[in-house]
Amino acid sequence: SQQGEEDPQALSIQEGENATMNCSYKTSINNLQWYRQNSGRGLVHLILIRSNEREKHSGRLRVTLDTSKKSSSLLITASRAADTASYFCATSNFGNEKLTFGTGTRLTIIP
Amino acid sequence: DADVTQTPRNRITKTGKRIMLECSQTKGHDRMYWYRQDPGLGLRLIYYSFDVKDINKGEISDGYSVSRQAQAKFSLSLESAIPNQTALYFCATHWTGFNEQYFGPGTRLTVT
Numbered sequence: 614s615q616q617g618e619e620d621p622q623a624l625s626i627q628e629g630e631n632a633t634m635n636c637s638y639k640t641s642i643n644n645l646q647w648y649r650q651n652s653g654r655g656l657v658h659l660i661l662i663r664s665n666e667r668e669k670h671s672g673r674l675r676v677t678l679d680t681s682k683k684s685s686s687l688l689i690t691a692s693r694a695a696d697t698a699s700y701f702c703a704t705s706n707f708g709n710e711k712l713t714f715g716t717g718t719r720l721t722i723i724p
Numbered sequence: 725d726a727d728v729t730q731t732p733r734n735r736i737t738k739t740g741k742r743i744m745l746e747c748s749q750t751k752g753h754d755r756m757y758w759y760r761q762d763p764g765l766g767l768r769l770i771y772y773s774f775d776v777k778d779i780n781k782g783e784i785s786d787g788y789s790v791s792r793q794a795q796a797k798f799s800l801s802l803e804s805a806i807p808n809q810t811a812l813y814f815c816a817t818h819w820t821g822f823n824e825q826y827f828g829p830g831t832r833l834t835v836t
Binding site: 617643644646648653654655656657658661701705710711712713714715716717 | 728755757759764765766767768769772782812814816818820821823824825826827828829830832
């Protein structure tokens with residue numbers, strides 16, 4: 614079963630705008646990760662946030678985590694055409710390093 | 725060269741055939757995983773291995789088997805392929821204690 618669900622399922626924005634996607638999960642986690650997938654290709658790790666962290670930045674990426682609401686958000690600032698991809702959240706539980714993936718958000722950046 | 729490679733990249737096979745998908749990694753990671761991806765369902769875990777002598781079922785292992793021939797190699801077999809096993813298959817690796825997983829480029833499998 615899927616642990617996480619991303620919202621929205623699809624998002625189209627103009628280049629230069631900010632893109633925000635959300636992830637909700639069901640059980641307690643050790644950490645939450647975000648991955649990007651270009652069409653039909655392997656996933657690439659973007660950022661990891663631990664359960665005791667609330668916010669993390671990496672370049673144009675900003676991730677927040679609210680463990681009380683069991684939710685996370687990924688913000689991509691100043692979007693570029695190359696950001697067009699699907700984005701997945703994945704959670705890891707305590708004592709178990711397996712990842713459980715969400716269903717993904719398909720992001721399209723319009724030049 | 726890519727750190728995680730998968731062969732074949734594309735495969736079309738018939739119902740009932742046995743097929744093997746192979747994964748190799750040069751990262752020296754101890755843990756390896758097989759996932760399948762279906763449209764709208766994200767990735768689901770088929771099997772995983774924490775070292776050469778350790779094999780574990782994931783959430784959708786029925787109809788699949790695996791072999792960890794060496795630390796660097798992890799193969800997925802479909803003993804008797806069926807059409808609903810048509811999907812994109814990914815291998816991934818990581819090092820114990822470091823949660824980031826590294827993915828191969830995927831194998832697109834079509835069962836007719």
